[in-house]
Amino acid sequence: MKVVQHLGASHAWRLERGVLDDGREVFVKTGAVSALFTSEAAGLRWLGEAAAVVEVIEAGPDRLVLSWVEAERPTPVAAERFGRMLARMHRAGADGFGAPWPGFIAELPMDNAAAPDWPAFYASRRVLPFVRRAGALSAGEVAQVEAAVAKFPEISGPAEPPARIHGDLWSGNVMWSGGTGVLIDPAAHGGHRETDLAMLDLFGTPYLDRILGAYREEYPLADGWRERVPLHQLHALLVHVVLYGDGYRGQLMGAVERVLRLG
CATH class of the missing domain: 3.90.1200.10 (Aminoglycoside phosphotransferase (APH), C-terminal lobe)
Structure with a gap:
């Protein structure tokens, strides 16, 4: 994965925008946060059985990789x-x-x-x-x-x-x-x-x-x-x-x- 933009920090983790080898854009959280990222990934996958959620691509103890969501104005x-x-x-x-x-x-x-x-x-x-x-x-x-x-x-x-x-x-x-x-x-x-x-x-x-x-x-x-x-x-x-x-x-x-x- 190539990091293309640093997006600052939130709470105890850093935020980045990246591109995977296959060209997909991703949103990345990194930090030493114990089980937080794997917990978030489990929750997203569970909710995703019944709703639109950001896709989990990779989850580990120090990195969470999610699909990039292009934001729109609400209507x-x-x-x-x-x-x-x-x-x-x-x-x-x-x-x-x-x-x-x-x-x-x-x-x-x-x-x-x-x-x-x-x-x-x-x-x-x-x-x-x-x-x-x-x-x-x-x-x-x-x-x-x-x-x-x-x-x-x-x-x-x-x-x-x-x-x-x-x-x-x-x-x-x-x-x-x-x-x-x-x-x-x-x-x-x-x-x-x-x-x-x-x-x-x-x-x-x-x-x-x-x-x-x-x-x-x-x-x-x-x-x-x-x-x-x-x-x-x-x-x-x-x-x-x-x-x-x-x-x-x-x-x-x-x-x-x-x-x-x-x-």
Whole structure:
């Protein structure tokens, strides 16, 4: 492979654009990141059984080679296609809550061990571990998050089977190409489908109303899903507090307050 462009760095890895011997363009991540790249590759291949994802060409402990995706401007039609595709991916399901590969979000490890139901998985594998890492939170704020966690069983809505979810589906992890959204950088696992939809809402996604409308036509959502959006955003906001500190504390605690009012 020949490197043709250095694209800088992201978190703990370097980014490059390359060309393979057969002429294919590729996107390359390099770095000493333990099992992160092989975990990402496993998630992409799993999601790719039911959705458009970036193709994995090579994955190892210090390098991940992916197909190059030529980006386009999003359109309402592409957003609707993406919404329907996302619904089908979720409906493809998972064997349980969790995944058989190590979990990562950015460079942070996550426990993907199975749990008996989604509220237990979300509390013990996602929210509480990151509360313990969030040094920017005061003791009182930690207590508020823990009070919200205690409510998970009663406010999570009707029980649903494990969905095949991306797990970190903010707008930057959707590339618009080929008339639809292509998934990149997953934290894939068996989870709750509302989590992916709440992530799309967290930092804004183009034509989100079209995505959600098409999604709901394909796979209707349970009553109360809009009110549960802050519940499903808690983990992502905690991750941002861990990574970036005090700047996201206010947004996190606002979501916690809304969760405490549920039910």
